[in-house]
Amino acid sequence: MISPIAQLPEVQVRPLIAAYAAQVRARRLHTLLMFAVMLVAVGLSCIVAEVSPSLFFAKIGNFTGYIGRLFHLDSGALVITDPVEWYWGFPRWARLLGETIVMAYVGTALGAIGAFFLAFLAAANVTQSRWLSFAVRRFCEFCRTVPGLVFALMFVIAFGLGPMAGVLAIAIHSLGALGKLFAEVVENIDSKPVEGVQATGAPWHVSMRFGALPQVMSNFVSYTLLRFEINVRESAVLGFVGAGGIGMDLFEAIRKFYYSDVSAILVMIIVTVAVIDIFTGKIRHRLIGLVEGH
Amino acid sequence: MLDPGQIDLAAMRARHPGHFGGARRDRSVVYVFGGAFGLLLLGMAYLGFFDLKTLSGVGKLWDVFVLMVPPEVESWAMFRLYLSGLIETIAIALLGTLVAAVLAVPLGLLAARNVTTSRMLTFLTRRSLDTIRSVDILIWALIWIGVVGLGPFAGVLAFATSDIGSFGKLFSEAIEAADRKPVEGITSAGGGRVLGVRFGLLPEVFPVLASQILYFFESNVRFASILGVVGAGGIGLQLSEAIRVLELKQASFIILMILVTVAVIDFVSTKLRFALIGKRGQGSH
Structure with a gap:
């Protein structure tokens, strides 16, 4: 059978094949180079981070043993067999967990309120001064780059041990994260309603209220709910540095090897986080549906 | 330009009921946000935001800030x-x-x-x-x-x-x-x-x-x-x-x-x- 594809003469084919081979070689070299750089970085990191496979394999039994012990009471029985004994501290833990959720709520709300006002100053399309926008952006960046736990450590010095330090740490971190997201939402609005309001002679804040706000509100709420989910998780560990919530008891239980207490508190946190995720997820989907329904 | 006096408001209201006092959805939004804000205040009170001790903490926060600047390294x-x-x-x-x-x-x-x-x-x-x-x-x-x-x-x-x-x-x-x-x-x-x-x-x-x-x-x-x-x-x-x-x-x-x-x-x-x-x-x- 004769191939229906026309063959180019040898003279023309050769340079084409050579060019193709050169390109493939260049790409392979590039990939190999990236791979080598990666390997060197990993090797150096292994030395710096004191990675030791022998230690790992010698001690991995401890890990599985640890997970196993989490699910056994002091008496050696499985935790499921005696829930009353397992959750002996339930009233106290429930109160602390409640405090954790309140901390997350107040922190998120304060951060969102701050971010709400900062967003209109930071958004490039509606800002009144470039310098103000620049300054607000850098401020938000600072707030979200410094880890919440570091803020918590600082605030513990000022306010003493307790939830106050944790709430402020969450609020500042949320302010930074939400400030950026809100500003991006404002930058993506349709400018026509804003111009329409401005055309009536309205001052800046009025044009924002009636031109921009209706467009961004549902997105703001959606992002705030998402942040609330994250903050519930975060505030559960702020107690590690004494900043209130269930983290203090969890930290103590882990440090003192009260295995069944650790698993009891962890299960409570995981269930609470899951319930809040489902709940806020429902609200967010409802909100998105509301916007698309318009 | 239309003189507001010329408009028959009652007829307008009858023809476009949606544009008059039709802020029922807006009102529910106000309720939701008002409720959220009320919860916020309750939460703040529960966590001790309005105690005297907290107010003194704000002053200490300023001291902490002053102690932080300028950043310097010992050696x-x-x-x-x-x-x-x-x-x-x-x-x-x-x-x-x-x-x-x-x-x-x-x-x-x-x-x-x-x-x-x-x-x-x-x-x-x-x-x-x-x-x-x-x-x-x-x-x-x-x-x-x-x-x-x-x-x-x-x-x-x-x-x-x-x-x-x-x-x-x-x-x-x-x-x-x-x-x-x-x-x-x-x-x-x-x-x-x-x-x-x-x-x-x-x-x-x-x-x-x-x-x-x-x-x-x-x-x-x-x-x-x-x-x-x-x-x-x-x-x-x-x-x-x-x-x-x-x-x-x-x-x-x-x-x-x-x-x-x-x-x-x-x-x-x-x-x-x-x-x-x-x-x-x-x-x-």
Whole structure:
């Protein structure tokens, strides 16, 4: 059978094949180079981070043993067999967990309120001064780059041990994260309603209220709910540095090897986080549906 | 121009009822926000925001701030110590992210509905990944410290375990969203299953996965800087020490060092990510 594809003469084919081979070689070299750089970085990191496979394999039994012990009471029985004994501290833990959720709520709300006002100053399309926008952006960046736990450590010095330090740490971190997201939402609005309001002679804040706000509100709420989910998780560990919530008891239980207490508190946190995720997820989907329904 | 007196308001109201006093939905929005604000005030009262002690804390906050500036470092040796802590932090983040990414690939395949046929298996994998995700990195770090002892190795293992949950979920989503047509094209041209995965699936999925890994590396550097607070290596150890003994000028110096490092890593990795996924990824960022 004769191939229906026309063959180019040898003279023309050769340079084409050579060019193709050169390109493939260049790409392979590039990939190999990236791979080598990666390997060197990993090797150096292994030395710096004191990675030791022998230690790992010698001690991995401890890990599985640890997970196993989490699910056994002091008496050696499985935790499921005696829930009353397992959750002996339930009233106290429930109160602390409640405090954790309140901390997350107040922190998120304060951060969102701050971010709400900062967003209109930071958004490039509606800002009144470039310098103000620049300054607000850098401020938000600072707030979200410094880890919440570091803020918590600082605030513990000022306010003493307790939830106050944790709430402020969450609020500042949320302010930074939400400030950026809100500003991006404002930058993506349709400018026509804003111009329409401005055309009536309205001052800046009025044009924002009636031109921009209706467009961004549902997105703001959606992002705030998402942040609330994250903050519930975060505030559960702020107690590690004494900043209130269930983290203090969890930290103590882990440090003192009260295995069944650790698993009891962890299960409570995981269930609470899951319930809040489902709940806020429902609200967010409802909100998105509301916007698309318009 | 129309004189307002000429308009028959009653007729207008009858014709366009929606435009008059029709703010019922607005009113419900007001109720929701009012309720949320009321809850906020209640919560603040519960946490002791309005106590006298708190107000004195605000004054102390200013003292803390004054103690922090200007950032300064005690000696050259201290600076070298901080620098090595910072390098350790980056190493922990890099190794932890990579190990988690490698381990998450099989889990991602198990959790992807179009690869794993058993519904039960995908369900169980997904729930386990969710559980891993909802335990905070600091808790993992504490558990691993109990296993391998204090030090950066515990931090690496903590990142490796905690990121498996996130990576497994993201990978399974990327695999599920992948277009099957390139694979079918290769199969129809006579390529086998392996060739189909290599030239059909991999070129499509790899850039997405790589950019996600880079993104996680960025955020992990931030998290790694606090692991030292519980003793899992990195700059957090020096930072929490400096704060606890009230060497706040040193603490602010360390924070500055972290900020600069994070900014540099963000810059480099953003460049790399765009190189990997092209302009496509710019919209999502």
